[in-house]
Amino acid sequence: MIPTIDERLASIVRSLSEVIVPHLPEDASLAREQAGLIIGHVQIIRSQIDDAPAYEQAERDDAAALGQALLAEFPADRYGAAAMDALKQAITLTTSDVRESRRAINTAIEAVIQAISAGTCAASKSRLSSIILDFEDTRTQKDRKWFAPFGFDTI
């Protein structure tokens, strides 16, 4: 690919930084702030763009692994057949759209969480919480690391 996406993004950053921003009036505070954010955004996109498909696939796969763990722990015949069946279908959904797949799995997991939380079995609720926290502990660390270049996080 000539020019590469990285070359194109790099040229956008340079034009903004060295041509456009210096010509903005000193008191155009909003425009200056927004230009700075655009430059920062594009630089982060440059650093992440090659890894983004793998990151999104891993998000989807982590959601599916959590879903499988819930299916194994909470059999459909005891914990709401509808929610469990929907989760099973979401995990096995055949689609090339990883975002859509992730959304479908997470929505199904939410329904399972709601169904078990509405029940009266304290042990099930405790086990549910433990499984979700274990999986999300790992997932949120990956997410924090991915978004660390934005500079908000103390990770």
Add this chain to the structure above:
Amino acid sequence: MSTGLTEMETPLRAILDRRAANRDLPPYRAALRHEIAAVLQGFFDATLPGATVADVKRVGGGASKEQFFFALTHEGETQRYLLRMDPRKAITETDRARESLLLDLMQGIVPVPRPAWTDNEARYFPQPAAIMHVVRGVTKPSVSAQKVSGLGTWLGPDYRDRLKDQFLDHLIAIHGFDWRGRPLPGFEVPDADAKQAARWTLNYWREIWRIDEGETRPIFALAEQWLLANLPDCAELVLTHGDYRTGNYLFDEDTAEITALLDWELARIGDYHEDLAWVLMQVFGTFDENRTFRASDLFEREEFIRAYEQRSGRTVNRKTLHFYDVLSSFKCYIICAANGSAAARSQHNHQDVLLTFLAAAAPMFADDLVRLLRQGEPA
């Protein structure tokens, strides 16, 4: 689009209905200075004949309002004012009339900006707007000391020592406001049962999440169920500020006097623990080189809780505080992952690029939820 979470303050219900109804409006464009100058002049031609508007300047920063300084000359006198105008969709959905009413009532109790005019129905301005008298001060030191990391404002040891007592005293004064003796028109009181204060605030955030079509994730869904199952009783209903933290007050850099408490739009009658937990949010604080956390760069956590108890005479219930700690992270997750993203997605804000930038903070709040739910309630 109402989703049936109707139990909340009626005015807030109306605000959320407005947000839902506005979802399909066309894109919003940042106002240009000459356009704002013309709108302001039109407003004053109708409300203060003979007044002239000049020197309109946009104020940077802020993700929830478009703000402009301007000079108004009337009968030979010139004064500077601040116009605060809602974009079509902001990172939070609020009401200019409620804010102006509170600012009027808090005069003389705590330092607040003085409202001059309000156009809550957008009769003259393109969006609801309020015009405030200008207050001197800064939200952070203009020559900032080295900040270690994080999102919070770094004040440094000198300002920290000089601001912390004022910060706490003003919060206690807000919580001590006699809202029974001086009723707040348009504010409703959650006193039907002891859990109503917590339920109303939780429902507000759950509903705005649904209106903005936040994309769920397991920890968020688990936290929502945990919050619903653990609503605390409210021991004492007070006026809460709703967004009390460093960054939301102005101070004089020479005297270190707090000159104005800002951003009252989330104020309501509720549980004081809600404000305390918000103050204690890690995201608004700082960590120094020893990894010591200071809430709003002013207090260590236990120091703040003890000082609040000693000076207010109230007891901080640790279980209630834990509930509001979880709720604070839940709110921040919604603000970043749903509200800001929805405003940017619909092109209804003047700072789309800022809102999508801020959305990157959402994993921090997801991680806070994991930490807090794993930690569990204090004994």
